[in-house]
Amino acid sequence: MSGVLYQVFVYLCAAVVAVPVAKRLGLGSVLGYLIAGIAIGPVFGIVGAETEQLQHFAEFGVVLMLFLVGLELKPQLLWQMRARLLGLGGLQVLATAAAIAALGWVLLPHWQSAVATGLLLALSSTAIVLQTLSEKGLMATDGGRAGFSVLLFQDIAVIPMLALIPVLAVPEIADLVQHAAGHAAPAEPVAQAGHGEGMSLVAGLSGWSYAGVVLGAVAAVVLGGHFLTRPLFRLIASSHLRETFTAAALLLVVGIALLMTLVDLSPALGTFLAGVVLADSEFRHELESDIEPFKGLLLGLFFITVGAGIDFGVLFGQLFTVLALTLGVMAVKGGILFGLGRLFRLRAADQWLFTLSLAQAGEFGFVLLAFSTQNAVIAPELGKLLSLVIALSMLLTPVLFIGYDRLVLPRLRSAPDQPPDTIDEQGTVIIAGVGRFGQVVNRLLMAAGVRTVVLDHEATTVERMRRIGIRSFFGDASRPDLLRAAGIEQAAAFVVAIDDRDRAVQLVEYVKREHPGLHVIARAFDVDHLYLLRTAGADMAVREVFDASLEAGAATLRALGQHPFEVEKIRRAFRRHDLDTLEELYELWDRDLDFAKNRALLERVRARTAAELEITAADRTRLHDRSERGWTPPPKGYTTELDV
Amino acid sequence: MSKHPPTPVAARKAVSAPARRILVLFAHPSLPRSEANAPMLAAARGLDGVTCVDLYAEYPAFEIDIDREQARLLAHDVVCFQHPLYWYSTPAILKEWQDLVLEHGFAYGAGGTALRGKLFFCACSAGGPEAAYCAAGYNHFSIRELLQPLEQTAYLCGMSYLPPFALFGARTAVQEGRIDAHVADWVRLLTALRDGRLDIAAAADLPRLNQDLDRLIASPATGEPGA
Structure with a gap:
């Protein structure tokens, strides 16, 4: 137990120290984790051989990440990407593999x-790449999307690669490995979080039945994701137990990953697919905010293990070779990417x-390297070198x-060929609480063509909203992570319409503290609440029944036979x-x-109420008063002054 | 660091009359659809000494704040209604503005001297071609004749009246590439008015203000006509 705690302590410590420093220095969190890994691994030697084991575990972070990426990506969007996915991704993998293989042909035996x-x-x-792109807000750019298409294709391409590698086995290397191992037991297949497992459902199947099982598994993910998860999540949501929901979210991802490995498919790909299926669901933001911390931790751990795994002995032994190879590989890859970018008409x-x-x-x-050395395709010496590269x-x-x-x-930025940014893309408005109040706000905004994201903590309300085609998501709007998932960073305005007085005030306080520039409009129950909201920083607080009551009063006056425009003038004067x-008090x-x-x-x-009565009293006796002022006729006989 | 080229010192000294503060009361009930008035407003907004008030934006429910509007009038020397021509007059909010703000005892009548000596003019865009705005055309009257109620309003308030700064055929001005020149004239007019370089006496009798702008404006550097 203490051993585990010690390890956890060391890794967390490294992350907590290195990441904020790296971010402060403008290096980004990924580099921070990598440096932390180098520090605790090769430099200070605090952690050792267990990093490799840990790395396989941490690779599950990639699986979680692809699930989250899938959640962001609606099926239509994925379909729109198909040309790039196959064209750009396919060409990148083929061209790069061919170019490096050609070089290797010359250099390798x-x-x-x-x-x-x-x-x-x-x-x-x-x-x-995905971590850095989303950290820098570049995922939505054309370059970011193109990059994502390629990454997705690569993830699919790993499957046929795993099938191909055993065929490439070199007898000489196999002998070499056998000798080195001193005729020990045959190398055990490494546990791979990424691909291939010891346990398999499809080991002995023929090609056709294998294809059938694979298709069945994919169909299970898609159909199950579409039809089964919603009632399940709804049931769990109605229990109002947060940790159960988190557990269910994790269970979903782990379950899919397990299913995929059982049929020899990429778990990352499976969870990505599940994410895409759930991208339309009302639980999307809740799932996102539940999975996000796990993904962050595991991915961070993964980066640390990459840093810790750098073998400084080999590195300094062959410093020049390693550096030359690394830069060479990056130059070749970069060159091909640059050419493809031009071919697919990306802007500069x-x-x-x-x-x-x-x-x-x-x-x-x-993963592929480990698999290749086991299958005697790549010699152990070369393997160490490539691992460093x-x-x-x-x-x-x-x-x-x-x-x-x-x-x-x-x-x-100053290049003239770039068209100026268009401003018709209006920011989203987040509406927290979609009861009677929030609903009307939302309908008006939607009628005006404004994109809205609606959050409510009642699963049944959300369900009803979605049935009439309103983008609504389940979740407690006062949770910071849910707000982030709903896109508060990019939101243009925030409407607080939740029906809990105190929570509304806290929410306004939180939102204005974290996002001072965001315009916050809040629903107030009464004057006291209105002042509380204003003190909390709301840009505008609206009393929920004031205007409706005023309208009812005006309707009553009209019913009494008063002229409608006279009523309107009194209504306006009273309102003002x-x-x-309100300001004065x-x-x-x-x-x-x-x-x-x-x-x-x-x-x-008391004084103001007296003045209020005066307004209306004056209205009845004199003509020169507040409500009448604008339409007061000039005094009788005024034309004599004008004759000149 | 300024984006504008520095004004030559000579130009500043050539301004003999005191600078006038200009109030542009802008009324367009559908700003996103505006092709002529919107660029004019944008250009005027960038000028020193010119205050632009988008009336429909400030009073979307026509609840005009009389005190605020009267204070604005007091703070400026030139009052301009900028608007598209609606039924030979202003859009409704400018009529409402007149009904409410030009009060007896403020703008006219006993004690109503607040606007005396100020300049008033309209900058309007008309749909019809210039040829339609004459006795022989389908509108039968010139644009200055049609705006006579406003001219008389100015006189009753003791203001000097200038003829309208008018754009004709406004619906086709963009296609015909006339907007840029019109906006440039608008900016020249406003700056000349502001700096006291507009020949008011010569302008007062013209059918429209932008008929021969070169003749009316003294150039900033030399003080001679023709900019």
Whole structure:
């Protein structure tokens, strides 16, 4: 137990120290984790051999990440990407693998090793790239999308690669490995979080039945995700137990990952698919905010293990070779990416982003490398070297991103060929609480063509909203992570319409503290609540029944036979007077003093009420008064003054 | 660091009359659809000494704040209604503005001297071609004749009246590439008015203000006509 605690302590410590420092220095969290890993691994030697075991475990972070990416991606969007996915992704993998294999042919003794090297170095790091892109808010750019298409294709391409590698076995290397192992037991297949497992449902199946099982598994994920998860989540949501929901979310992802490994498919791909299926669901934001911390921790752990796994002995032994190989691989990959970017007509900034972000080798490269050495395709010495190349290229990626930010972007920003940013893309409005109040707000905004995201903690309300086609999500709107998942970072305005007085005030306080620039409009139950909301920082607080009551009063006056425009004038004057009163009383209001005990305030209320009566009284007797002023005719006989 | 080229010192000294503060009361009930008035408003907003008030934005429910509007009038020397021509007059909110703000005892009548000596004019865009705005055309009257109620309003308030700064054929001005020149004239007019370089006496009798702008405006550097 204490051993585990010690390890957890060391890793968390490294992350907690290194990441904030790296972010402060503008290096990004990924580089922070990598440096932390280097510190606790090769530099101080605090952690050792267990990092490799840990890395396989941490790779589950990639699976979680792809689930989250899938949640962001609706099926239609995925379909729109198909040309890029196959074209851009396919060409990148083929061209890069071919180019590196050709180089390897020259440098390596066996062509099989060259082919395997080409394949495993063609892959890029989904973990680093997606993490950095979303951290920098570049996922939605054209370059970011192109990069994502390629990563997704690579993830699919790993499956046939795993099938191909055993065929490439080199007898000489096999002998070598046998000798080195001293005729020990045959190498055990490594546990791979990524691909292939000891346990398999499809081991002895023929091609056709294997295809059937695979299709069945995919169908199970899609259909199950679509039809089964919703009632299940609804049931769990109605229990109002948060941790049960979190557990269910994790269970879903783990279950799918398990199913996929059982049929020899990529678990990352399976959870990605499940994410896409659930992208339309009302539980999307809740799932996102539940899975997010696990993904963050595991991915961070993964980056640390990459850093810790760098073998400084080999590195300094062959420093020049390793560096030359790393830079060479990155140059080849970058060159091919740059050419593809041009071929697919990316704009200059996107082309650079695409090139620089994907030029590294990735975590699946480690998996394939381990698999290749076991299958005697790549000699152990070469394996160690390549493992360093992969790790170093991953280490250099954040540096390339910094280069993109500091060197590429400033130059392109003033480029004349870039069309100016259009401003018709209006920000989203988040509406917290979609009861009677929030609903009307939402309908009006939607009628005006504004994109809204609606949050409510009642699963049945959300269900009803969705049935009439309103984008609604289940979740407690006062949870920061849910707000983040709903897109508060990009939101243009925030409407607080939840029916819990105190929670509404807390929510306003939180939102204005974290996002001071965000315009917050809040529903107030009464004057006291209105002042509380205003003190909490709401830009605007609206009393929920005031205007409706005023309208009812005006309708009554009209029913009494008063002229409708006279009624309208009194209504406007009364309203203005009331709003002025509200302003005036705010200065006397004290949040800790009860209304009934605040004497100064009560005094003022009495005075204002008297003035209110005066308005209407004056209206009845004199013509020169507040409500009439604008339409007061000039005094009788005024024309004599005008004759000149 | 300024984006604007520095004004030559000579130009500043050439301004003999005191600078006038200009109030542009802008009324367009559908700003996103505006092709002529919106660019004019945008250009005017960037000028020193010019205050632009988008009336429909400020009073969407026509609840005009009389005190605020009267204070604005007091703070400026030139009052301009900028609007598209609706039924040979202003859009409704400008009529409402007149009904409410130009009170007896403020703008006219006993004690109503607040606006005396100020300048008043309209900057309007008309749909019909200039040829339609004459006795022989389908509108039968010139644009200055049609706006006579406003001219008389100015006189009753003791203001000097200038003829309208008018754009004709406004619906086709964009296609025909006339907007940029019109906006440029608008900016020239406002700056000349502000700096006291507009020949008021010569302008007062014209059928429209932008008929021969070069003749009316003294150039900033030399003080001679023709900019």
